[in-house]
Amino acid sequence: MVPVVAFAESAEQAYQKARDAYYALQNSSRKQMYREQWERVFDKFESVHERFPENKRGADALYMCGKTVTGLYGISRIKPDAERAVELFEEMADTYPDSSLSDDALFHAGEMLEEILADRQRAYLVFQRLVSALPRGDMHNKASARLKALAEYAPQPKQAPVEAVVAKSETSSSVVESVTQGSSVSNQLTSIRHWSNPGYTRIVIDVTGETQFSTNYLAPEPAKNIPPRLYVDIERTGLDEKLPEITIVDDGLLRRIRTGTPQDGTVRVVLDLQSIGDYKVFPLVDPWRIVIDIAGDKSPELKQNEATISALPESGNDDIAKVLKETPKTPPVLHIRKAPETGVLRRIVVDAGHGGKDPGAVGPSGVLEKNVTLKLAKELARELTRQIGCEVILTRSTDVYLPLEERTAIANKVGADLFISLHANANKSRKAFGIETYYLNFSKNDKAAAVAARENGTSLKQVSDLELILFDLMANAKINESSRLAAEIQKSLVYSISKKYSNIRDLGVRQGPFYVLLGATMPSVLVETAFISHPREEKRLISSAYQKSAAQAIAAAIKEYAVSNKLIASR
Ligand SMILES: [Zn+2]
Numbered sequence: 001m002v003p004v005v006a007f008a009e010s011a012e013q014a015y016q017k018a019r020d021a022y023y024a025l026q027n028s029s030r031k032q033m034y035r036e037q038w039e040r041v042f043d044k045f046e047s048v049h050e051r052f053p054e055n056k057r058g059a060d061a062l063y064m065c066g067k068t069v070t071g072l073y074g075i076s077r078i079k080p081d082a083e084r085a086v087e088l089f090e091e092m093a094d095t096y097p098d099s100s101l102s103d104d105a106l107f108h109a110g111e112m113l114e115e116i117l118a119d120r121q122r123a124y125l126v127f128q129r130l131v132s133a134l135p136r137g138d139m140h141n142k143a144s145a146r147l148k149a150l151a152e153y154a155p156q157p158k159q160a161p162v163e164a165v166v167a168k169s170e171t172s173s174s175v176v177e178s179v180t181q182g183s184s185v186s187n188q189l190t191s192i193r194h195w196s197n198p199g200y201t202r203i204v205i206d207v208t209g210e211t212q213f214s215t216n217y218l219a220p221e222p223a224k225n226i227p228p229r230l231y232v233d234i235e236r237t238g239l240d241e242k243l244p245e246i247t248i249v250d251d252g253l254l255r256r257i258r259t260g261t262p263q264d265g266t267v268r269v270v271l272d273l274q275s276i277g278d279y280k281v282f283p284l285v286d287p288w289r290i291v292i293d294i295a296g297d298k299s300p301e302l303k304q305n306e307a308t309i310s311a312l313p314e315s316g317n318d319d320i321a322k323v324l325k326e327t328p329k330t331p332p333v334l335h336i337r338k339a340p341e342t343g344v345l346r347r348i349v350v351d352a353g354h355g356g357k358d359p360g361a362v363g364p365s366g367v368l369e370k371n372v373t374l375k376l377a378k379e380l381a382r383e384l385t386r387q388i389g390c391e392v393i394l395t396r397s398t399d400v401y402l403p404l405e406e407r408t409a410i411a412n413k414v415g416a417d418l419f420i421s422l423h424a425n426a427n428k429s430r431k432a433f434g435i436e437t438y439y440l441n442f443s444k445n446d447k448a449a450a451v452a453a454r455e456n457g458t459s460l461k462q463v464s465d466l467e468l469i470l471f472d473l474m475a476n477a478k479i480n481e482s483s484r485l486a487a488e489i490q491k492s493l494v495y496s497i498s499k500k501y502s503n504i505r506d507l508g509v510r511q512g513p514f515y516v517l518l519g520a521t522m523p524s525v526l527v528e529t530a531f532i533s534h535p536r537e538e539k540r541l542i543s544s545a546y547q548k549s550a551a552q553a554i555a556a557a558i559k560e561y562a563v564s565n566k567l568i569a570s571r
Helices: 011-026 037-053 057-077 079-095 102-115 122-133 140-151 161-171 177-183 315-322 368-388 403-412 447-457 460-476 479-500 535-541 544-564
Strands: 187-198 201-206 214-220 231-236 237-239 246-248 254-263 264-275 278-282 290-297 345-354 391-394 418-425 435-440 507-512 525-531
Touching: 011 037, 011 057, 011 140, 011 535, 037 057, 057 079, 057 102, 057 161, 079 214, 102 122, 102 140, 122 140, 140 290, 177 264, 187 254, 187 403, 201 231, 201 254, 201 403, 214 278, 231 290, 237 254, 237 264, 254 447, 264 290, 345 403, 368 391, 368 544, 403 418, 418 544, 435 447, 435 479, 447 525, 479 507, 479 525, 479 544, 525 535, 525 544
Parallel strands: 187 237, 345 391, 345 418, 418 525, 435 507
Antiparallel strands: 187 201, 201 290, 214 231, 231 264, 246 254, 254 264, 278 290, 435 525
16 A cells, blocks of 8 residues: 655745746737636635745745736736736735845836826835835836836825816816817817616717727725726817716616816716626727726626626636625625516517618629618518517618617617627638628637628727727627527528529638627627629629528528527427
């Protein structure tokens, strides 16, 4: 028998394991896309720090906790991650003032405060602390230089920038005037639109041109009865005078929207929240606008309820929330409105791609995608009513322009059970042809990314930025259901159309980051019914026979999907 001897792992061994995991993650851009991978590395370092607090490696591990969350922020780009990294670095410097890494920790904290969180006053204080408390550190000179550059942010008796704006926008009407006098204004904030959905709220800020903006989250202060707040500062922008200073929303997530000008040339949009699970802020182009999606927090009694739209992925994210202390200690009272009951297919939203000033793709003989999709949508609506008998709502029934974010918002608003966006494909090569169906996810290949870029009206670079946004927002998406629905539609389209037409190519089900599907809370797909850029398929797309065949096939697929998911009773 082999004697059982429990060798306690040494601090050094445990630290090396955590470090190996850290470098493995640094070397895998694929793994980096997943929050739980960062959590895993974080947990390893945290455990070293907790088990060996007195050891030098305990100090190193806490420093690496800060580095890991900094890396996570690099992917997620959500402010709570950056704030947490700052906290960890500060905690490290507080706990281990004698460690050779504590000045590096403070320097990173100051750097993040200055460059990412744009909190220059706090950055100043951190650099000041580094310079005065750790004069022998190798970061001393760099910190001194930063301190000099930030001199104007040296603390003054009055600060608390947000509260200042809050007070200003609530008490004074001279806010607008001060902006118009500013010389640095090059854009106007013209309107703020918002849509309330079960479990999440979307706010869109319309600005006349591209601008820099920064986002900040302020945690709730239950003792002072201050709710969580989110604010966006938009640079070189003025406020339209007609815009209300306060808009009451009160939808269970968002209490109200306020606007103000913290300084000349900067507009601040403050969201007073009722509860928050996660949020994402991203720009859309043509026209330029800033989208804020706020997902709700889940109250414990709603956790088992499948019908409730979840804001966070099931188990993993709850853990990181705990670890990263993102969950407020006393969760606010929630009034999440229940999502439509599952088990019935009652309402389908059919989206005719493009419209109005956005023609979509243009065929070789001049056929416009927006006209093809509208006819197809109307045909599909008829077929769905005939075959399933459910309610069908079109996002547009005429040739009008509709921003992408509004299309999903409509589907969410009417409590749709499915969202089907109809399109015609295009390629620089006139030889490309076939049928493909998409659902929202990371694009697996360059072709899918190119289709997403075209449908989004963005560049490929912006598509890769969008994938970083997806990283967080996909928690809301019904990915599995969407992929099943896409598979049914693709199969049915290829099968039925091949019976009547020759040269039908099955390009399969694909995934990509489509703006139009982003934020949909129901299974949603985008169908590329044929290539408008291919002369043969362009001709087919405008024929009512082809449109009818395609609509019949899509409707049959939806019926099949509904039956197999027991959403309707019979075939
Ligand atoms: Zn399209």
